[in-house]
Amino acid sequence: MSTQLTTPTDRQSAEALARSKNEPAWLVDSRGEAAELAGTIEWPKPEKVRIERWNLTAVGSYEQPAAIEAISELPEIVRSLVSEGTENLLVQRNSGIVWNQFAEELAAKGVIFTDLETASKEHGELVKQYLHQAVPKNEDKLSALSAAIWNGGVFVYVPKNVEVEIPLQAIFYNDKSDASFAPHILIVAESNSRVTYVDCAVTAEGATEPFVHPSIVEVFVKPGAFVRFSSIHSLGAPGVDMTIRRAIIENDARMEWIVGDLNDGNTLSDTKSVLLGQGSTSDTKVISVGKNAQQNSLTTRAVHFGKSSDSNMVTRAVMKDSASAIINGITKIEHGATKANGVQTEKVLMLSPKARGDANPILLIDEDDVTAGHAASVGQVNPEQVYYLMSRGISKQDAERLIIYGFLAPVVSEIPVEAVRGQLQRLLERKLEG
Secondary structure (H helix, E strand, O other): OEEEOOOOOOHHHHHHHHHHOOOOHHHHHHHHHHHHHHOOOOOOOOOOOOHHHOOOOOOOEEEOOOOOOOHHHOOHHHHOOOOOOOOOEEEEEOOEEEEEEOOHHHHHOOOEEEOHHHHHHHOHHHHHHHOOOOOOOOOOHHHHHHHHHOOOOEEEEEOOOOEOOOOEEEEEEEOOOOEOOOOEEEEEEOOOOEEEEEEEEEEOOOOOOOEEEEEEEEEEEOOOOEEEEEEEEEOOOOEEEEEEEEEEEOOOOEEEEEEEEOOOOOEEEEEEEEEOOOOOEEEEEEEEEEOOOOEEEEEEEEEEOOOOOEEEEEEEEEEOOOOEEEEEEEEEEOOOOOOOEEEEEEEEEEOOOOOEEEEEEEEEEOOOOOEEEEEEEEEEOOHHHHHHHHOOOOOHHHHHHHHHHHHHHHHHOOOOOHHHHHHHHHHHHHHHHO
16 A cells, blocks of 8 residues: 655545544544644744755655564564564564564553554554644644654553563664655553663665654653653664654653664754653753764753752764754743752764864743753863873774763663664764764
């Protein structure tokens, strides 16, 4: 099945595609409404990056791939990401899911881990309650476009007081540039539950045709719950990766973001925590490596509504060649969020005179009884550090490599799945040395 979509798509084609997949009526209507919105509102306007100059029309056509019967049928780049012995794995290839494996004991506890398309049919009322609530479809053209055409995706639901000890893992793989590739991730963790979710987005090596990867992440962390979300994106140079991540965090709940933006093409990455509840906590760590003429817009946000809420944001970027990184850290403490604490750090390391890095820490404080702070730095590898390592018998090249890895280590070490952490190390080596 193939249905052509453009940017902006139209209501008729979006609804026709939804009906052809036997989606429920409420979702058909939602997609149609979003398609109309996509034609009337503008793209996001990140600081100092004109994304409207990027190729944003290569959305592609919906193409449902055939399911596989064994992990061995997956490409090696995908197999290398699979955690050994995992019982909880979703794999999306281009526009649809090809592998879905989930431990029976978790299902018996009421945990749901499946693709979002299936969940919208089998758990419709639950999905409908949360879909597009953290990222409204009328927010901008990106959210509207994603709401109209999203495919595959992930739905995670963890019932009250249930702890999922083994990480849930998803891999999004694109090997056909003219196939739409737009996963939507929706995670709901009920009160006092606990879950770790890990995903990777990768493309086939040697891709030459342009494509757009619009992706939305919505996380709802109920009172006392804990969600750790780890994500690595390594998409090819012809692609544009536009990913919006958002979490709604209630009383005494905790959200951890660990994001690796290692694409070779232009990247828009926006990760936001909304600390609604008293005692809510958010910790965000982001790394990015850019090369060639790549443009990166990396934004982290924390919005405090709850009293005694706490946020920490760390972004570290390494730029080589003529790549650029615009890093925005925004801490907003609303009136009434007394005793809130917001801390952020943005650092950019440039490996070339033509590389560019801008770190923009922003504090917006509407309450007196709070604590907030920021730190930002942009610079090149410290020659004194290099000299010190060389004096210990280490070559200049190895010394610079050690300094760079040390610069990124605070995020890399936090990846909870060994297979993914190892793949991240390999991707870093490829980008830094390739």
